[in-house]
Amino acid sequence: MVLRADYKTDLWVDWCPGCGDFGILAAIQKALSELKPKPWQVAIVSGIGCSGKTPHFIYSNGIHTLHGRSIPFATGIKLSNPDLMVIIDGGDGDLLGIGAGHFVALGRRNLDITVIIHDNQVYGLTKGQASPTLQAGIKTKALPEPNIQDAINPIALALTSGYTFVARAFAMDIDHLEEVIKRAIKHKGATVIDVLQPCVTYNDIYTTQWYRKRIYHLEEEKGWNPIVERPEERYEKLGNALSKAWEWGERIPVGVFYEDRTKDTITDRIAQRIPSYYNKPPSKQAIERYGKPLLDDAKFREIFASYLVKVEK
Amino acid sequence: MDEKSSEMRILLGGPQGTGLETASQILAAAYAIGGYRVYSMREYFSNIKGRHSYIGLRVNPEKQPLAPIEGPHIVAGIDAETIFTHFTEAIQDTIIIYDTRVFKTKLRSIASMEKYFRDRVRETLEKSNYDTTVEGALRYASEELGAKSIGLDYQAILNDFSQEIGISKYQAQRYLNTILVATIANITGLSLDELKRGFKRRFGSKVEIIEDNMKLSAIVYKFTADLKDKIKIPTPHHSPDEYLVVNGNEVVAMGKIVGGLRFQSYYPITPASDESFMLETHENLENYVDKSGGIVVLQTEDEIAAISAAIGSALTGARSATATSGPGFDLMVEALGWAGINEVPVVITYYQRGGPSTGLPTRGGQQDLFSALFSSHGEFPRIVISSGDHEEAFYDAITAINWAEKYQTPVIHILDKFLANTTITLELPHLEKIAIERGDLLQAPPPNYKRFKKNGSPIAPRVVLGAENAVIWYAGDEHDEEGHIIEDPINRLEMHELRMKKLEIAHQEIPQEERAVLYGSGEDFLLVGWGSTKGVALEAIELLKREGYKGAYLHLRVFEPFPKEYVAKILSRYKPEKIIAVESNYESMAAKVITMNTGFIFKKHILKWTGRPIYVKELSLATLRILEGLSSREVLSYGA
Numbered sequence: 043m044v045l046r047a048d049y050k051t052d053l054w055v056d057w058c059p060g061c062g063d064f065g066i067l068a069a070i071q072k073a074l075s076e077l078k079p080k081p082w083q084v085a086i087v088s089g090i091g092c093s094g095k096t097p098h099f100i101y102s103n104g105i106h107t108l109h110g111r112s113i114p115f116a117t118g119i120k121l122s123n124p125d126l127m128v129i130i131d132g133g134d135g136d137l138l139g140i141g142a143g144h145f146v147a148l149g150r151r152n153l154d155i156t157v158i159i160h161d162n163q164v165y166g167l168t169k170g171q172a173s174p175t176l177q178a179g180i181k182t183k184a185l186p187e188p189n190i191q192d193a194i195n196p197i198a199l200a201l202t203s204g205y206t207f208v209a210r211a212f213a214m215d216i217d218h219l220e221e222v223i224k225r226a227i228k229h230k231g232a233t234v235i236d237v238l239q240p241c242v243t244y245n246d247i248y249t250t251q252w253y254r255k256r257i258y259h260l261e262e263e264k265g266w267n268p269i270v271e272r273p274e275e276r277y278e279k280l281g282n283a284l285s286k287a288w289e290w291g292e293r294i295p296v297g298v299f300y301e302d303r304t305k306d307t308i309t310d311r312i313a314q315r316i317p318s319y320y321n322k323p324p325s326k327q328a329i330e331r332y333g334k335p336l337l338d339d340a341k342f343r344e345i346f347a348s349y350l351v352k353v354e355k
Numbered sequence: 356m357d358e359k360s361s362e363m364r365i366l367l368g369g370p371q372g373t374g375l376e377t378a379s380q381i382l383a384a385a386y387a388i389g390g391y392r393v394y395s396m397r398e399y400f401s402n403i404k405g406r407h408s409y410i411g412l413r414v415n416p417e418k419q420p421l422a423p424i425e426g427p428h429i430v431a432g433i434d435a436e437t438i439f440t441h442f443t444e445a446i447q448d449t450i451i452i453y454d455t456r457v458f459k460t461k462l463r464s465i466a467s468m469e470k471y472f473r474d475r476v477r478e479t480l481e482k483s484n485y486d487t488t489v490e491g492a493l494r495y496a497s498e499e500l501g502a503k504s505i506g507l508d509y510q511a512i513l514n515d516f517s518q519e520i521g522i523s524k525y526q527a528q529r530y531l532n533t534i535l536v537a538t539i540a541n542i543t544g545l546s547l548d549e550l551k552r553g554f555k556r557r558f559g560s561k562v563e564i565i566e567d568n569m570k571l572s573a574i575v576y577k578f579t580a581d582l583k584d585k586i587k588i589p590t591p592h593h594s595p596d597e598y599l600v601v602n603g604n605e606v607v608a609m610g611k612i613v614g615g616l617r618f619q620s621y622y623p624i625t626p627a628s629d630e631s632f633m634l635e636t637h638e639n640l641e642n643y644v645d646k647s648g649g650i651v652v653l654q655t656e657d658e659i660a661a662i663s664a665a666i667g668s669a670l671t672g673a674r675s676a677t678a679t680s681g682p683g684f685d686l687m688v689e690a691l692g693w694a695g696i697n698e699v700p701v702v703i704t705y706y707q708r709g710g711p712s713t714g715l716p717t718r719g720g721q722q723d724l725f726s727a728l729f730s731s732h733g734e735f736p737r738i739v740i741s742s743g744d745h746e747e748a749f750y751d752a753i754t755a756i757n758w759a760e761k762y763q764t765p766v767i768h769i770l771d772k773f774l775a776n777t778t779i780t781l782e783l784p785h786l787e788k789i790a791i792e793r794g795d796l797l798q799a800p801p802p803n804y805k806r807f808k809k810n811g812s813p814i815a816p817r818v819v820l821g822a823e824n825a826v827i828w829y830a831g832d833e834h835d836e837e838g839h840i841i842e843d844p845i846n847r848l849e850m851h852e853l854r855m856k857k858l859e860i861a862h863q864e865i866p867q868e869e870r871a872v873l874y875g876s877g878e879d880f881l882l883v884g885w886g887s888t889k890g891v892a893l894e895a896i897e898l899l900k901r902e903g904y905k906g907a908y909l910h911l912r913v914f915e916p917f918p919k920e921y922v923a924k925i926l927s928r929y930k931p932e933k934i935i936a937v938e939s940n941y942e943s944m945a946a947k948v949i950t951m952n953t954g955f956i957f958k959k960h961i962l963k964w965t966g967r968p969i970y971v972k973e974l975s976l977a978t979l980r981i982l983e984g985l986s987s988r989e990v991l992s993y994g995a
């Protein structure tokens with residue numbers, strides 16, 4: 043098998059020329075090129091949408107699932123093989139509309155997965171309807187009338203759902219995005235990167251130029267330290283992150299909003315109950331010997347002793 | 356029509372939350388330890404406390420009962436509602452045990468009773484000029500049906516008890532169920548020592564609870580001294596040395612554990628969640644398999660996530676499943692199609708309950724066959740297995756995962772509430788007979804591995820996600836050999852055909868006589884059914900023998916791939932008017948599936964959709980009516 047240092051496949055990338063998804067794809071590939079996982083040690087999981095095609099363009103395992111369901115698919119994959127590096131690419135409609143329940147659930151589990159939201163404020167692949175991140179009152183190109191539903195704040199939702207690494211980046215600033223992706227992958231726990239992704243075809247409001255004028259880097263803010271090193275700092279830092287989350291308009295922050303290094307993950311909790319879990323997760327256990335079950339009659343009796351009744355004649 | 360029975364049938368009733376289930380578990384254990392075969396079904400409302408629930412116990416010294424049958428020998432009620440609900444079920448010599456303090460209780464004061472039911476009870480009593488009180492109902496049972504009522508002063512018994520062990524009268528209330536247990540034990544000839552075995556079994560190391568219950572039981576035995584051995588069950592002669600005492604949920608969980616399941620995701624729903632709880636209880640297998648091992652059981656945020664996570668797990672090579680009932684399955688069908696097009700071995704354990712929508716959430720039915728067979732858009736192969744009793748359910752749980760991996764396709768394993776919530780004595784399975792078949796699963800990929808490279812053969816070698824040197828893509832879109840999206844017409848032509856052909860292979864490989872099983876050889880009539888129809892059909896056939904009719908039962912076990920040639924052959928042996936479909940639904944779904952597969956059109960149907968199981972005598976009578984040309988379609992309704 044060949045290794046490809048650039049993690050690129052030979053497929054033609056069929057996004058509209060100029061689409062922000064190209065930036066996200068490049069940033070992921072660059073991050074992988076630096077982290078150098080073997081392609082079989084990575085699983086890129088996506089939903090449905092323009093963004094959903096991402097895994098096909100990356101030379102590593104790719105699972106292109108259903109609209110909104112990338113998170114539960116990825117959850118089953120990661121829980122059964124925690125050695126895999128699992129990265130999710132989903133649209134804003136996918137992750138925060140139809141899949142919003144799963145988005146919240148992943149935060150609660152703090153499972154070690156990196157979620158990359160392709161946040162273009164529209165449903166790209168279905169031709170430009172409003173996505174849940176589009177503000178009310180805005181009329182993007184394809185909308186017949188201005189949007190009458192309020193927007194979800196992905197950062198705030200992630201923070202309150204329990205994600206332990208929450209960041210925002212801009213698809214057209216590939217180097218910064220790559221850095222954030224690397225940090226997110228290295229972080230142990232559920233991570234979200236809300237990537238502001240221009241959709242050149244349907245989003246004529248939030249364009250690259252619009253963002254360029256407004257974006258600033260949190261890292262450059264004096265005194266900004268989002269990292270929780272001790273559990274006691276959690277609520278203060280969460281509060282700081284939340285107030286930054288609502289900053290939108292003339293100034294839009296990108297960078298890391300919150301990083302909690304103190305919280306255990308759901309796999310840690312599983313390992314407390316099944317100590318061999320990390321060594322022998324579900325995908326790595328033998329389940330038969332010469333085509334027979336590992337349990338024999340004696341072990342069966344032992345395991346299910348509480349269901350067994352000895353007849354006393 | 357009645358059978359001379361050597362068995363004991365007990366109906367225990369009371370408000371939900373008063374320990375009826377515990378009571379039945381104690382009794383079932385005590386009889387099982389005595390070598391009896393026990394069957395214990397449970398009917399309950401979608402309610403936690405207060406509404407009427409009841410348990411139907413059958414205790415048999417010789418044969419394992421597998422269905423409910425009319426005519427309890429004992430009806431024991433915690434409250435007045437039990438008497439009002441069940442007095443009409445009494446037969447000659449039924450003993451009705453009631454609390455003397457509810458003797459004067461009026462029907463209209465039973466607030467927990469549903470109005471329709473109360474109205475019917477009132478009508479029954481008034482029509483025959485009985486008071487609409489417990490007293491009137493008991494008199495009806497004795498004068499019209501030949502029952503005997505025995506009143507006990509439950510509170511007087513509890514008073515003695517609370518004084519003896521020094522607790523308040525209020526605290527003593529939670530022992531009400533023990534009064535019933537001990538009374539029944541005494542009547543049926545269990546000694547106090549034999550009863551104690553039941554308490555020990557149920558309460559294990561909680562010595563104090565066992566002792567307290569024994570003290571109360573001793574008091575009850577004194578109160579009921581003149582009832583001792585009143586209807587003693589004959590001693591069993593051929594019991595095995597040990598039994599499993601299990602319900603349908605538990606036996607499926609056992610099968611999954613033996614079968615190597617390592618991941619189960621679920622969202623809580625009746626009557627499926629107990630299976631997942633049981634798996635979680637046994638999640639740590641480190642002491643049993645290779646010093647390592649365990650099952651990850653994940654409670655998800657909904658059923659969409661449950662099936663999606665199970666599919667994700669299966670991609671990594673773990674044996675995985677999810678368990679649900681109708682409403683949950685409805686949410687799973689989109690992902691079912693994803694598993695179909697991506698050839699993922701995943702199992703859905705599907706416990707039917709009364710639908711549609713929330714329907715009768717805690718009652719049973721067989722209304723989901725079409726849903727299991729046909730739901731989800733597009734065409735893809737799926738295997739659909741149905742279990743008819745606990746033993747089948749155990750082995751089917753294993754077969755389901757085997758076939759999922761062998762044919763690389765989702766498998767739906769259908770059961771129902773009747774099975775899920777019925778506890779029986781079951782002989783231990785023989786594990787050495789069980790095969791674990793993983794199909795064409797490669798540890799390492801061959802050079803240039805492509806997940807869907809088929810070389811003309813429908814089943815491609817499978818390498819799991821994460822295997823060294825394998826890079827794999829999956830997509831819900833139509834895909835090429837590598838798993839990438841492709842809309843090319845010729846690729847579609849071939850990929851789709853190869854996928855669909857897997858069913859043909861399964862049809863050739865799996866013996867048809869295992870997919871439909873013929874019981875008996877009587878030539879007078881043929882009952883055709885599936886799922887828990889099996890137990891009741893077999894007993895009805897026995898009963899009908901005494902009426903001079905010899906019948907057989909054709910039991911459908913696998914609906915996809917359907918054993919069409921074999922089923923057609925069996926059906927052709929009978930005149931069409933002697934073939935009767937028996938199902939717990941309105942449409943006669945299995946009959947329609949048979950028609951679809953064989954062209955045979957059913958003329959006779961026995962159907963029930965009240966949410967209650969089919970009882971042996973109502974089925975026998977309905978069969979008789981059909982055989983005697985009195986009817987073509989019988990609708991059953993026995994059971995409160």
Ligand SMILES: Cc1ncc(C[n+]2csc(CCOP(=O)(O)OP(=O)(O)O)c2C)c(N)n1
Nearest residue numbers: 090091092093109133134135136165166167
């Ligand atoms: C269950 C279901 N409903 C609807 C669709 C149609 N659909 C395809 S993509 C899409 C929206 C995509 O928007 P988004 O998730 O934001 O992704 P983007 O294309 O913008 O990257 C929808 C609704 C579908 N595939 N599945």
Ligand code: SF4
Nearest residue numbers: 058061092166241242
């Ligand atoms: S529609 Fe928008 S999101 Fe989709 S590919 Fe085109 S530019 Fe990108």
Ligand SMILES: [Mg+2]
Nearest residue numbers: 133134164166
């Ligand atoms: Mg979008």
